[in-house]
Amino acid sequence: MNVWAPDAPLAGIYGQTIREFARVSLGGNRIAVRFTNEFGDTPLVFDEVEIAIGGIGGKAAASSGRAVTFGGSRVGTVYPGAPLISDPIELPVAPLSLLAVSYFSSGFMPFHTHHFEAQQTAYVSVPGNFVGSDLMVTQNITTSHYALSSILVEVAQDARAVVCFGDSITDGFGSSIDASARWPDLLAERLATEPGFENVAVLNQGIGGNRLLHDRRGAKALARFDRDVLSLAGATHLILLEGINDILWPRTVLAGPEEAVSAAQMILSYQQLMARARIAGLKVIVGTLMPFEGTRPDLPHGGYYTADKEKVRQAVNRWIRTESNADGLLDFDEVVRDPARPSRLRSDFDCGDHIHPNDRGYRAMADAIPISLLHIKSE
Template sequence: MAPTNSLRRTGVALLAATTLVALPAVGAGTGASAAVAAENGSRTWHGGWAASPQPPTAPFAPNWSEQGFFDHTVRQVVRVSTGGTRARIELSNRYGTTPLRIAGATVARTDEGASVQPGSVRRLTFGRERSVTIPAGGTVHSDGVPLEVAALQSVTVTLYLAEPTGPATFHSFASATSYRAGGDHRYDRGGAAFEETSDSWYFLSGVEVSGGPAARRDAVVTFGDSITDGVGSGIDADNRYPDELAERFAAAGEPRGVLNHGIGGNRVTNDTVWAGEKGVTRFKLDALSEPNVGTVVVLEGINDFGGNGWQGFPAGPTPEVSAEQLVEGHRSLIRQAHAKGIKVIGATLTPVKGSFYYTPVNEAKREAFNRWVRTSGEYDAVADFDRALADPADPDRILPAYDSGDHLHPGDAGYRAMAEALDLDAF
């Protein structure tokens, strides 16, 4: 979705002119031995945290993606939704045009800001090597390391990038602070060296855990646009609706992976030059590639309707999309999920009255699409986010208490209401 004033310090991603498809994961890492591959393959890994990769660009505000890194340490803090006794990370060079060299990496339990807890720093290896080269378009997992981490606990991943990376694969709207320092500071416990900050994530696309109490095939992927991504929520607050859903699972004594694959501005039916490939394309790459997924929640389509008439997008409007075309796009997502034995929950599109997306034509499309979600029976279950957020006095508008201020994106209270509207038994 389009940026509000509160978003202008956050970068957004550009879709490359030629779409690059991620190569298969590089096993346990370049040069991985058969023993390491067997160890990683035999262990049951669960997604603890995830973010969808995006191509580098910065149309709204500066970030580090276009310039990339050279002799920099990048420290990123993420909260895992389920815990375990071992951890590993996933790094993506999906949109890189040259091989990416990671000189070294660590993972630790977070203290405050860029600092980490004493005694928790673990050196990460890749096929038992301290460094790894990820081919252009590729993805790599680190080897697993012993690290006790609880559900809803934050971990800090630190990457040392000694050689020029070129433009960086990243995730634009992180709603979280990343840190950068010159030189090699991957083992620093304190955060004093990390004087630069950004509101995006770089190269890091996943944190996985094993050895925890939950071994069922029960991870949940939330898939969509900026409302899934958490635009409008507080920075470093972990108040996106997927975060709030993870808190509900933990409070019920059944923590499980809740993996956020929202991209701000993304659409179901059309690629965009700043918000990634269309949903029907990236669904397989992002949502369905996660380990041990049982359910996907799909909330996407308001950009398909709103973006075609709004000139504020960096590349201008995209083609007109009808309610019927959006329905066909969602049917593709349903078929893809069911082909892998994954349950899929469809969400109604949330109110937009008062926003730059609102027109009588767009509202008629939104209402027609929502009727299909509610009544067709094609989704396995329905999440009625429209009614959860609507103002009873004006149902086409977000309740003011839930509004971030742009009449399009919820604020923290709105995201909490969305999570509470989900029936946990549906999972």
């Protein structure tokens, strides 16, 4: 996503090393790394990059490191507005492995692209090249990620992927840091032990604060859909859970009244995303929007939850349940709402902000997904 100033991002690094961690879904013997500079206006230059099996507390597993090259060179340049994909790397990884990607720049590397709420610790070194070190000397840590975009795994011919596309609830905000407790993580763990689904990857394409129809935290869903869904190799299913921020943000400190959207506008957006997915051959599974009463009443001006906003959520959910013509329905609203007060999250599923689930809530969401919806052929 683009860097938005109120998120207080890391401006960049100078002569330092960053180590980022990410968990792959499927295993394999060869991998590649994708870096991003998609919102930048100057090149990012890597002097050296290495990937290793991840350890605890910022460590890389001893003797597991592999040099990352780009056209045979250790130096890589990520040009503005573009990604950079490495050469294939010989590194056997097991399913659900945590990998550590370390990169060093001897000059200044500015960041205009980041993943703000990654729920995974990244480590920034003191000045120096610690790419090949099992444990580097750390200057600070952050739960945002920067140049690393994805890790690609060479898999069997029959492997395929389920793409989870949404906002911070898909991104896993409110889940425990470094615990891989987002609902897509937990779905991946289910599929890894489900007969017939061992070669089905789960890809998390959630962006915190993302919306269907307006930019700010990441390009709007309608704009980023080709990059974040349709470009992904092997995708057969889309799980769509997006739109609560379109309702929540307007008339608050986050967005003015001119960005308010109606249920009808949101429904048209869903229909467009579904049409584009189906042209690409994906089956579309849509999740209902979850309750948010009580969200951030402490902030200036309030207005995050109102009765009128709740009416929009209910109208959208009625359409999803009865008229969307999706290939599958995930009634996440029913799973996580308080039976005694359906406009609120269950207290035992609430991370504390009254909109994002905690680990237990994300577990309930993942467990509620019928595996039958993820078959290639309709049952």
